[in-house]
Amino acid sequence: MLIAFNKPFNVxxxxxxxxxxxxxxxxxxxxxxxxxAAGRLDYDSEGLLLLTDDGxxxxxxxxxxxxxxxxxxxxxxxxxxxxxxxxxxxxxxxxDGPTRAALVERLEPAPALWPxxxxxxxxxxxxxxxxxxTITEGRNRQVRRMTxxxxxxxxxxxxxxxxxxxxxxxxxxxxxxL
Numbered sequence: 017m018l019i020a021f022n023k024p025f026n027v028x029x030x031x032x033x034x035x036x037x038x039x040x041x042x043x044x045x046x047x048x049x050x051x052x053a054a055g056r057l058d059y060d061s062e063g064l065l066l067l068t069d070d071g072x073x074x075x076x077x078x079x080x081x082x083x084x085x086x087x088x089x090x091x092x093x094x095x096x097x098x099x100x101x102x103x104x105x106x107x108x109x110x111x112d113g114p115t116r117a118a119l120v121e122r123l124e125p126a127p128a129l130w131p132x133x134x135x136x137x138x139x140x141x142x143x144x145x146x147x148x149x150t151i152t153e154g155r156n157r158q159v160r161r162m163t164x165x166x167x168x169x170x171x172x173x174x175x176x177x178x179x180x181x182x183x184x185x186x187x188x189x190x191x192x193x194l
Contacts, residue, residue, distance in 0.1 A: 018073065018194040019051055022186040023065040025132050029053040033063055042067075045189055054078055055154060056180070062132070063088070063175035064183040067191075077179055083152040085119075087177040088159050089127050090151045091136060092168035096122065100166040104149065108165040112155065119150040129174060130188055138172045144171060 027040045030053065039059070046179065051067040054074035068074050076082055101122070107115040123146035145168075149159050158169040176183045181194060 017048065017051060017069050017082055018054075018181075018183050019047065020183070020186060020194055021047065021065045021191040022183060022188050023057050023062060024119045024188040025047075025062045026059060028059055029056045029065060034087070036069050039077065044192065047191060057175055058157060058160075058173070061173040061175065062188065063173075064178055064186075065175070066178055066181055069139045071126065078154060080153050081140075083187070084179040085150050085152055085177070086154065086175060086179075087148060087150045089129070089174045089176055090128075090136040090159060090170055091125060091144055091172035092147060092163050093142055093144055093171055094168050096145055096168055100168060101147075103166045104147075104162055108162050110158075110161050110165060115155070115158065116151065116153055118162070119148075122146070123148050127174075132172060133141050148176075176189060 029087040029103070031041055031043045033041050042053070045165070047067060050069045054066040054068050055078040057063065057065050066077060075125045077084055101120050104118055107117045126146045133149065151158060159173060163170045186192065
């Protein structure tokens with residue numbers, strides 16, 4: 017079984033949480049029993065999360081050796097220069113080593129997405145932009161660290177694709193079997 021789920025902002029990619037106070041988890045979304053997240057999507061990120069009951073499939077989807085592409089729509093603070101975009105495309109040096117090359121494109125106009133709760137901060141004097149970033153790794157907070165490394169802090173991050181799976185028209189909290 018493989019499920020596409022649109023993970024809302026500030027939801028953990030697990031079914032339980034032992035923190036105090038507890039955070040929102042996957043348990044509240046009526047997902048089938050015995051499925052688990054194939055990979056992770058940060059608490060403060062949104063979008064496509066794949067869940068499966070097949071450990072071998074989960075490994076194929078998430079192990080960096082398989083180089084499954086993952087695409088994110090990223091709202092960044094600032095107006096990206098060609099040099100910044102080229103650096104992201106070539107790969108940037110992070111504290112845990114260089115990243116692989118990425119496919120990076122400006123998204124103009126900005127994508128039509130659901131409102132986020134709470135909304136992304138808005139500052140009249142600081143522009144923002146949307147990028148599509150496709151990577152084939154999955155390091156901890158990698159896209160956020162990559163954009164920060166070139167001077168473009170991430171404001172919002174939405175995963176739209178993972179391998180062949182696409183988010184499509186799923187609204188936050190909704191899921192479908194693939």
